[in-house]
Amino acid sequence: MRMRPIYDPVCLEHETGAHPECARRLAGAGFDEERVAPAEDSLELVHTGGHVDRVREACARGGMLDADTVVSTGSWEAAVRAVGATLQAAEEGGFAITRPPGHHAAADRSAGFCLFNNVAIAARRLANAGKKVLIFDFDGHLGDGTSAIFEEEDQVLYWSIHQHPAYPGGGGETEIGRGRGEGFTVNVPLPPGSGDDLFLQGVRHTLPVARAFAPDVVAVSAGFDAHRADPLLDLNVTTHAFHRVGRLLAGEFENVFATLEGGYEPAALQRSIRAFLDGFNGGAGEALEKATDSSFKLHDEFDMRLCHLEECLAPHWRL
Numbered sequence: 001m002r003m004r005p006i007y008d009p010v011c012l013e014h015e016t017g018a019h020p021e022c023a024r025r026l027a028g029a030g031f032d033e034e035r036v037a038p039a040e041d042s043l044e045l046v047h048t049g050g051h052v053d054r055v056r057e058a059c060a061r062g063g064m065l066d067a068d069t070v071v072s073t074g075s076w077e078a079a080v081r082a083v084g085a086t087l088q089a090a091e092e093g094g095f096a097i098t099r100p101p102g103h104h105a106a107a108d109r110s111a112g113f114c115l116f117n118n119v120a121i122a123a124r125r126l127a128n129a130g131k132k133v134l135i136f137d138f139d140g141h142l143g144d145g146t147s148a149i150f151e152e153e154d155q156v157l158y159w160s161i162h163q164h165p166a167y168p169g170g171g172g173e174t175e176i177g178r179g180r181g182e183g184f185t186v187n188v189p190l191p192p193g194s195g196d197d198l199f200l201q202g203v204r205h206t207l208p209v210a211r212a213f214a215p216d217v218v219a220v221s222a223g224f225d226a227h228r229a230d231p232l233l234d235l236n237v238t239t240h241a242f243h244r245v246g247r248l249l250a251g252e253f254e255n256v257f258a259t260l261e262g263g264y265e266p267a268a269l270q271r272s273i274r275a276f277l278d279g280f281n282g283g284a285g286e287a288l289e290k291a292t293d294s295s296f297k298l299h300d301e302f303d304m305r306l307c308h309l310e311e312c313l314a315p316h317w318r319l
């Protein structure tokens with residue numbers, strides 16, 4: 001099924017001033033505009049009432065919600081429609097091109113530019129309806145909020161590829177979930193400097209877990225800050241890898257939707273979103289960047305990490 005971008009320009013009204021997570025990321029990107037429904041009623045599927053109230057009050061007065069996260073009077077409407085766009089994406093198999101992002105937000109706190117955890121709310125709604133949900137998070141950061149929300153559950157598998165070490169800390173290969181959720185968290189930690197080759201190797205190497213989990217739905221936390229032009233991370237990934245990841249997901253899974261996470265160099269972000277959509281929708285990827293290769297040293301380091309990951313997951317899955 002074709003993945004359609006869902007874009008409500010209300011997301012530009014979340015004003016953050018001189019901040020990497022700014023409206024310039026999506027302004028002028030040229031996606032068709034529509035009005036999506038706000039999803040205030042769904043926030044407490046994942047978040048505490050206290051958190052929802054704190055965010056509402058902070059947006060009303062503007063300023064800092066936490067050390068990294070800025071809000072303004074337009075932020076509340078943008079945030080509840082970012083959740084709404086993600087819920088709509090889940091229903092339609094679409095891609096919510098939205099902001100603020102969500103994957104660092106935990107049940108009771110905002111963090112890392114994220115107010116509400118868009119993907120977790122959509123995944124929770126699906127899980128409550130009896131679906132098995134795979135969350136595939138290829139943002140260059142660990143989605144620590146999402147990971148924490150589902151770490152003790154076996155109906156939602158959290159699979160993340162990200163730079164390690166990096167913000168927000170954690171996300172090593174030994175972290176595989178807890179209690180009933182043991183084995184249902186898969187972290188693929190890329191060494192800083194990794195290029196398209198290692199990024200794609202990491203995805204392909206752990207794909208057997210995703211297949212064996214046999215999800216009813218795949219929820220993609222689609223962040224593009226692994227791109228080599230991104231100012232916040234040290235990865236060397238290009239639109240080539242995002243195109244391939246889109247193609248791979250479309251080929252492997254029946255029901256897939258996506259929501260935007262990071263990506264802080266506006267031109268690279270917009271190119272990357274289109275490359276992912278083109279790959280998913282069967283496009284040939286004519287205008288992609290040349291694939292990047294990683295050094296032998298990085299290959300060695302990553303091979304060791306993947307071996308270790310395999311050992312950690314061995315009681316649960318065979319890679």
Ligand SMILES: [Zn+2]
Pocket residue numbers: 139140141223225261262263
């Ligand atoms: Zn990120």
